[in-house]
Amino acid sequence: MPEEVVEDFATSRPADGESDPETPVEEKSGRRKNGLFGEASRELTENMRKGWAVPPARPPALTAQAAHTACRRAALSARFPNERLVVPAGHRKRRSNDTNFRFRAATEYVHLTGDQTEGGVLVLEPLPGGGHEHILYLTPPSDRESGEFWLDSAAGELWTGPRMSLAENEARLGITCRDRRTLREHVVRDSVPVRAVHGHDTLIDASLAERTVPAYNEELIVHLSELRLLKDEFEVGELQKAVNSTVRGFEDVVRALGRAQVTSERYVEGTFSLRARVEGNDVGYHPICASGPNACTLHWTRNDGAVRAGDLLLLDAGVETHSLYTADLTRTLPVAGAFGEMQRRVYDAVFDAQEAGIAAIRPGARYRDVHDAAQRVLAQRLVAWGILEGPVERVLACDLQRRWTLHGTGHMLGMDVHDCAAARTEAYVDATLRPGMCLTVEPGLYFQSGDLTVPKAYRGIGVRIEDDILVTADGHRNMSSALPRRADHVEAWMAELRGPLGAGNPR
16 A cells, blocks of 8 residues: 555545545645655646646446436435435545545435445435436546645545546436535525435535434435335346355355364455455445354354354355345355254254245235244244243243344345335335335344253354345245255255365365
């Protein structure tokens, strides 16, 4: 990583490592200098202004999702007539000191535009005759005269790479594009009612702090969340891409289990993450790579435990596509390739619960039916094993099974792994299923090592199985059916991937 230019304008930057494209370099720095060379000489400044080739014309084609994003914006426009709507992409967040996390644009912004440009802001401007003009405010290519392109390490193109022109972005996205540096004057210029998504962009937050009402902003966020409940054709295709890559990532992990056994769970994480970065944008969330008793910790993301033959490995991971749609799959795998007797007993119970949950998915069914069907099976097994005292109806009425199940049986899936999270209860948890919804089904049983209420043979066993299910007009489709689920199928699949020479064994 090259040594960063240290500017005098550091204290004027927005919080969390955000760049501030509104402020010219001269105003930011006062003097042209950096920590490596000191003050830039006039000769160097003049030299840097000339001798640069004109970037070649790049007339990009309209993106595949442009028609879909236009429909989403039209629905948003119809919901909030005569109001200015502001949805920002956000900025990079600080990781530590002067380093930032990789930028990932805000979900609401990408869903409405298809764009992932840092600092981008979508504005729906109300028109006198009704409807809205859709405007995207973006940072144009660097200005060679001001020196921003080489002096500003946060936004200069010599530091961060070339940017498309506004015209190129219009051709790519099908949206009118304007210079972000004019944004402030446009969003605060009159008394038009304004709603905005806050928390992503300090300029938006500061400019509109006295112009927006928190309750109205929340109503906008809720609507944007519910707008994602039904996936269109493009989204279903992207989700399937994410699932297919995730299946290949799980295959990579099985082939690498031998090396994981002589290292740690982090080898599992690294193996899967390589697939995610090669075939997609990244992982959709921090993978859970939990071996042995670590599988009983629901959000185990330290991934630093030992991977031992005889243990189960719970892998919960998903690839995020370049368009930012993520899969979310879980398999619990016997590290040695075959389930032990008690491991298989628990695994089969979870499998049967998942089968019941998936079977409940169809248009018109309640969203809650999926959870209820899976929980009933788990409660029945816990009673049959003597861990809980029946009858089953009493167990379910008191939620006694939750000591060993804890979490819900699924959630909506899309651009966020827990998609549509701001939706109203009546539109999500208490709603009926409709074609185009995509949800996970992920029951689990977790017997903590220190749980003295269960026989010793169960302690330290954690099992979860998770698949991504699309609600269709005639029922449902398991988008991740290519990844084996039944215990004997899992064993056969692992044996095939590891090969006749035991490629998955430590070497």
